[in-house]
Amino acid sequence: MRPTALGSLLIPAVAGHQDAASTPPRIDAAGPDRDLVRRARGGDRWAEEALYRRHARAVARTVSRLLARSVEAEDVVQDAFIFALTHLEDLRDPDLFGRWVLQVAVRLVHRRFRQRSFLRLLGLDRGADDVTLAAQADPRAGPEIHARIAELDRALTRLPARCRVAWVLRYVEGSGIDEVAAASSCSRATAKRLIARADRELRACVALDEREDSDD
Amino acid sequence: MTEEPPLEGPLARVLKDPVTEASLARVWRHVERRRGRAPELRMAVRWLLAGVLLAFSVTAAAYGLWPSALRPIPDLPSPPTPPPPKHSGKVVGHGSARNEPPALELQDTPTPSSVTPEPAAPAPATSLPRATRVAEPSWREEAAQGHHAEAYALLGSSGLEREVGRAASSEDLFTLADVARLSGHPERARAPLARLLELYPHDARAPLAAATLGRIELDLGQPNRAARAFERALGLGAPIALEEDLRARLVESWVRAGDLDAARAAGVLYRKRFPDGRRKAEVDRWLSSPSPSPIRH
Numbered sequence: 001m002r003p004t005a006l007g008s009l010l011i012p013a014v015a016g017h018q019d020a021a022s023t024p025p026r027i028d029a030a031g032p033d034r035d036l037v038r039r040a041r042g043g044d045r046w047a048e049e050a051l052y053r054r055h056a057r058a059v060a061r062t063v064s065r066l067l068a069r070s071v072e073a074e075d076v077v078q079d080a081f082i083f084a085l086t087h088l089e090d091l092r093d094p095d096l097f098g099r100w101v102l103q104v105a106v107r108l109v110h111r112r113f114r115q116r117s118f119l120r121l122l123g124l125d126r127g128a129d130d131v132t133l134a135a136q137a138d139p140r141a142g143p144e145i146h147a148r149i150a151e152l153d154r155a156l157t158r159l160p161a162r163c164r165v166a167w168v169l170r171y172v173e174g175s176g177i178d179e180v181a182a183a184s185s186c187s188r189a190t191a192k193r194l195i196a197r198a199d200r201e202l203r204a205c206v207a208l209d210e211r212e213d214s215d216d
Numbered sequence: 217m218t219e220e221p222p223l224e225g226p227l228a229r230v231l232k233d234p235v236t237e238a239s240l241a242r243v244w245r246h247v248e249r250r251r252g253r254a255p256e257l258r259m260a261v262r263w264l265l266a267g268v269l270l271a272f273s274v275t276a277a278a279y280g281l282w283p284s285a286l287r288p289i290p291d292l293p294s295p296p297t298p299p300p301p302k303h304s305g306k307v308v309g310h311g312s313a314r315n316e317p318p319a320l321e322l323q324d325t326p327t328p329s330s331v332t333p334e335p336a337a338p339a340p341a342t343s344l345p346r347a348t349r350v351a352e353p354s355w356r357e358e359a360a361q362g363h364h365a366e367a368y369a370l371l372g373s374s375g376l377e378r379e380v381g382r383a384a385s386s387e388d389l390f391t392l393a394d395v396a397r398l399s400g401h402p403e404r405a406r407a408p409l410a411r412l413l414e415l416y417p418h419d420a421r422a423p424l425a426a427a428t429l430g431r432i433e434l435d436l437g438q439p440n441r442a443a444r445a446f447e448r449a450l451g452l453g454a455p456i457a458l459e460e461d462l463r464a465r466l467v468e469s470w471v472r473a474g475d476l477d478a479a480r481a482a483g484v485l486y487r488k489r490f491p492d493g494r495r496k497a498e499v500d501r502w503l504s505s506p507s508p509s510p511i512r513h
Contacts, residue, residue: 052244060235060243074239078246085251136231143478145230145484151451158417172231205451 037094040085048085055098056081061106062173066109068129068153076112080105082099106165106183112208113161133172155205159198165185166191167198312356355379359395368399379406386416390425400433405412413448427462434469443469443478460486464495479503 033054039047059080064073083093084101091100119125134150156164166184169175175183181191250258281307286422346420353376358367376396389412396405409429413422430445454462463486472481483503486493493499 049244052247056240056243057233057235060240061233064234065231069232070239073234074243074246078243078250081243081247082250085247131234133231138230138232138235141230143475143481146478147447149230150447154448154451201486205453 020083033097034094037088037091037097041088042060051097051151055101058098059102060170062102064131065107065133065172066106066168067112068131069127070131072112072127073131076105076108079108099179102179102183103123106169108184109165110161150212151205152202155202158205159201163198163201166194167202170195171199184200234507355395356391359391364395364398365400367395371395376404377407380411383408383411386412386419386421386425387416390421393425393428397428397432403436405429405432408480417452423449423452423458426452427454427458430462430465430469434465439472440475441470443473443475460490460493460495463489464493464499467499467502 033051033132036047036051036054040051056077060073060077063080064070064074067073080101083104084097091097116125118126125143132150132153133156134146134153137146137149156168159167160212162184165178169180169183170177177188177195180195181188184194188196217387355367355370358364358370368376376392379380379392380389383392389408393405393409393412396402396408404449406429409425411431412425413429416422426445426449430442430449433439433442433445446462446469449462450459450466463482466482467479467486470476470482480503483499487496492495
């Protein structure tokens with residue numbers, strides 16, 4: 001078995017772009033969230049906004065990449081933060097606010113996927129994916145990278161929602177297994193199974209690319 | 217199970233951050249605004265939206281706006297009902313692909329495929345010894361016999377789009393595309409092919425549909441769209457027999473679109489997959505002198 005995931009197939013080809021493209025920030029669950037949560041529970045609007053400013057970008061980025069639709073992503077981020085700020089009393093570990101709000105957002109993403117399936121069944125799903133991975137690809141990356149990412153995009157849409165979410169969190173966002181498990185509201189073992197299944201199915205879809213890589 | 221180390225988002229290194237400060241600020245404004253509302257107001261808004269959705273659903277059901285997946289099997293286009301014959305014999309019904317053909321007691325010969333439809337011609341008012349009207353062929357029957365122009369004429373100006381909406385299988389959609397394409401209306405073949413790719417992406421015909429769409433786009437002078445269609449065909453797992461042609465056409469499309477970087481990348485993939493390919497010379501020629509001149513098909 002290859003030691004890296006499908007997503008890392010792109011690494012050698014984009015080595016030249018690594019300096020220019022910075023790694024996006026990740027949610028840092030440690031730190032002074034506890035103080036902000038305590039103050040927000042007391043009705044401090046400034047603390048609420050500080051929590052939002054700290055975690056909104058990471059949550060919005062993840063949600064956008066999961067849903068691939070900017071308008072829906074904004075709605076989900078909005079709903080997630082409204083829920084989180086309204087239910088701060090339910091948060092057991094205030095240091096984990098970021099992880100918790102991401103978990104809420106991922107639940108809402110799953111709800112969106114179900115709504116989409118229903119609307120598609122009725123023929124009423126008119127939304128277009130405008131935040132696909134291919135659309136986010138750095139223009140400095142070569143056309144081959146663009147083509148591969150586009151292929152990956154198509155393959156991702158065929159995956160079951162849970163597998164897709166777990167794989168994107170793990171290999172696009174770079175989350176650890178614990179973070180994937182927390183966001184997906186499942187155990188570590190289940191998270192690993194979901195990622196492995198997604199990885200297997202994606203490999204089957206982009207088998208041609210892998211074969212070409214191994215030829216090099 | 218050995219856990220792999222976090223990969224720090226390798227894909228993310230070539231992906232731009234899709235989130236803008238403006239969108240974050242916009243979301244926060246909405247969060248603040250919605251949090252400021254009373255819960256009762258939020259509930260009222262939700263009930264209102266539910267009511268609107270219910271009303272829409274009822275209206276849609278009443279006016280037959282439900283999508284094809286929920287509709288009953290559509291009837292085939294039928295000609296105007298002729299006036300009842302004066303004689304006592306039975307009139308032959310219309311041939312249908314789904315319905316059993318009616319009894320043909322009064323028909324002298326089987327339905328000829330080349331009968332020109334004359335829906336406006338009234339039945340003779342005088343009493344005849346036997347009913348002479350014959351069943352009109354449907355567009356499906358004409359298409360099945362290779363009479364695509366006749367099938368297209370039977371579909372009429374808006375019939376093709378209507379049938380695309382009603383098509384219950386990938387085969388129907390492919391047939392509609394063939395009817396449009398082979399009757400000299402390639403631009404109208406786009407809709408059934410796109411619909412097929414949308415509804416049946418896992419169908420065995422999907423790669424061929426994407427490839428056909430690409431060829432049509434290329435013929436219609438839309439090389440960018442053609443390239444995307446060819447890429448899709450390859451992504452859907454086109455058979456090996458088709459793959460070489462698709463990869464060559466992809467190079468051609470990018471060259472004609474003026475995207476030489478993409479053309480070179482596609483050319484590299486072609487040479488790698490088919491080092492001794494039949495179209496290698498053409499690909500080399502396109503890449504060596506990438507002038508977007510018309511290219512032979």
